[in-house]
Amino acid sequence: AAGGVVVPGLASKLDYGAVRKAVEEVLESNPDYDDGSYGPVLVRLAWHAAGTYDKATGTGGSNGATMRFAPESDHGANAGLAVARALLEPIKKKYPGISYADLWTLAGCVAIESMGGPSIPWSPGREDKPDGSYCPPDGRLPDASLGAAHIRDVFGRMGFDDREMVALSGAHTLGRCHADRSGFLGPWTNAPTTFSNLYFKELTENKWRKKRWSGPVQYEDKSGQLMMLPTDMALVWDRKFKPYVDEYAKDEDKFFNDFAAAFGKLMALGVPGQSP
Ligand code: HEM
Structure with missing residues (x-):
């Protein structure tokens, strides 16, 4: 409307x-x-x-x-x-x-x-x-330092299923973490003001390793510029979440439809x- x-x-x-x-x-x-x-x-x-x-x-x-x-x-x-x-x-x-x-x-x-x-x-x-x-x-609200079970606890409490949890997480294609707000640092993608399925592409196509720093555990790519939270990594590590991550990385229209809903x-x- x-x-x-x-x-x-x-x-x-x-x-x-x-x-x-x-x-x-x-x-x-x-x-x-x-x-x-x-x-x-x-x-x-x-x-x-x-x-x-x-x-x-x-x-x-x-x-x-x-x-x-x-x-x-x-x-x-x-x-x-x-x-x-x-x-x-x-x-x-x-x-x-x-x-x-x-x-x-x-x-x-x-x-x-x-x-x-x-x-x-x-x-x-x-x-x-x-x-x-x-x-x-x-x-x-979710704690970014935890894993798949916590994601299901929190979003299940709201009434969401696995597919919806993965779709919603795709919002991390936007914006960034701020050390003075959450303690985490950096953006998930190189296009943080454009809504797209890039987050899922980064999750599946990029290589992620633990960042060496004094801050909370987070993951970085080879460039050191992009980041993932432990809860983001949980989507690729969990056997039931992963197929949705793959689907959204391949099919942006499907992601847009599921995300909007x-x-x-x-x-x-x-x-x-x-x-x-
Ligand atoms: C940013 C955690 C799910 C949208 C962040 C930040 C954290 C976080 C730690 C960084 C905050 C900062 O330092 O400024 C989580 C966790 C989630 C989750 C643990 C679930 C397991 C979601 C969902 C949405 C969302 C469902 C929306 C549908 C955003 C956006 C930002 C953000 C847009 C960027 C904010 C900015 O640039 O200021 N999230 N989030 N997140 N989150 Fe999430």
């Missing part, structure tokens, strides 16, 4: 097309930021807002935009995301009728689309919670009327 969508029940008749345009306008507003785009960090904000969902209790998820508040804003996994939240603040001021929760998730989808990715199914309807008492507990599902988790 790219055009102006009129949502009954909202105070203002919101023009989501205008909000999308406003997001597109800030993406490359600062050439000095990282690789010249805020797109990757906006995708990460949308994902971390949503990825706290627990299917069993219906808690967490993007509905509520609870990352505005401590303790969630201070959870280690969310280090650096204040940049993304602050970037969207002027858009929230200009279009006060959109909830933060809708704005953050929409911005993630717009970022993916603007960087050349598939169009992501997204609908409004999230409401902001009033304070930090609604924050999910720490520890619901899985990311749309992620954005809808726990949203009234949009998820179980």
